[in-house]
Amino acid sequence: MRAAPLAGGPQGATALRPLLDVVLGALDDGAAERGGPLPAGGPQAVDRRVGEALGDVLPERGSGPEEALRTVVRAVAAGAADPAEPLCAAHLHTPPLALAAAADLAASALNPSLDSWDQAPAASALETLVTAALAAEVFPGAPRPDALVTTGGTESNQLALLLARERHGPAVRAVVGAHAHHSFHRAAWLLGLPEPVVVPAPSGTMDPVALDEALTDLGGPLLVAATAGTTDAGLIDPLPEIAALCAAHGRAELHVDAAYGGPVLLSAAHRPLLAGLDRARTVTIDLHKLGWQPAAAGLLAVRDAADLAALGHTADYLNADDDTDAGLPDLLGRSLRTTRRPDVLKTAVTLRALGRDGLGALVDTCMELAGQLADLVEKAPGLELYARPTLTTVLFRPLGAPDEDVAAIRRRLLTTGRAVLGRAAADGRLWLKATLLNPHATPGDLADILTLVEGSTPR
Secondary structure, eight states: OOOOOOSSSTTHHHHHHHHHHHHHHHHHHHHHHHOSSSOTTHHHHHHHHHHHHHOSSSOSSOOOHHHHHHHHHHHHHHTOOOTTSTTBOSSSOOOOOHHHHHHHHHHHHHOOOTTSGGGOHHHHHHHHHHHHHHHHHHSTTOSBOEEEEESSHHHHHHHHHHHHHHHHOTTOEEEEETTSOTHHHHHHHHTTOOOOEEEOOTTSSOOHHHHHHHHHHSOSOEEEEEEBSOTTTOOBOOHHHHHHHHHHHSSEEEEEEETTTGGGGGOTTTGGGGTTGGGSSEEEEETTSTTOOOSOOEEEEESBGGGGGGGOOOOHHHHOHHHHHTTOOOOGGGOSOSSOOOTHHHHHHHHHHHHHHHHHHHHHHHHHHHHHHHHHHHHOTTEEESSOOSSSEEEEEETTOOHHHHHHHHHHHHHHTSOBOEEEEETTEEEEEEEOOOTTOOHHHHHHHHHHHHHHSOO
């Protein structure tokens, strides 16, 4: 039997080209079969269709590359929640840019591994340049900013807490808002640290008065984790006030989880929303949210690259001392992972192709869409708006509906495959959540979302 062709090397492009046509055709066919933002029928129907398409997972004899790609890719596309569909607006799950997805193909074909320079010479150089530029965007004027590429906000937040532990020892404790991402609690558990102190957030953002009281009562050292873009409502904590409190109390350092809101830095119009971000010691940013990258594209930016020295680690077969002394870059301190794909490649292509203005314009468009949806909700007599959006998240609900009806409306839309909306608790009630990350959505799409909700509301 002839060996299957490889994706790289001199013949890689020749082997890939016909397969790409098969994949693209299967994606088209799957999307047509799905016919909307989500497959109809709910989990059992999707499980059945995928099982029927796949058949024997490990057959004695394979079906060949074209048939396998056509069958499996079509089944996954037909059963996908497609974030490029304007009525798929539940989560911080972005529709990736075509150019970023194309660049990601190159990363898969070349398959560099960023755990040693001899596995990823150009990719490691590219990562150094891109992370330095993005860190400088977060910390303008800082003498030695840097950033690590991560799998997303969960890993970035965990790294931030780990670095704080390495600076201050196992007594360090996180202080988070009641609205903070769940990853801080999980990170404290994984790192063997005390459970985070939770500060009230009665308006959806961290209360500075309550934070001041907590910092006064607590002993140090502390890592205060503010949020710039809450998962539920897209709100931003009062960063300047929180930074000032950390400085005043002395023993508290500031981390900002800007996984959602961080890319707003690229918008000249909306960048002021992140005033005070540069006063943090570490900042989490996800470019697979308001950056339109295929997952994963996370970052942990640090004000001072010296903080990253704590991650240093030696494995003789990857970064022997004599190799490092001879000038081979040491990559093991750039991540807690060993094998690591070059996720920075798609980001580098996107930054070069669109620039700050192009990416900022995408941010602005999605912010405008959120405002337009809020306008429509306010004009609809049967709907209630939680608040004007800060970023691109809009919370709304049928006026006077009990929470169980709100939850049922969402599930009904999911089961029929007609729209994908999230859910969020605020003000002691349950709300439908639209997270608008598709810059190609239209006012008509927004109106369709509300029409579907109103049509699904019990009378």
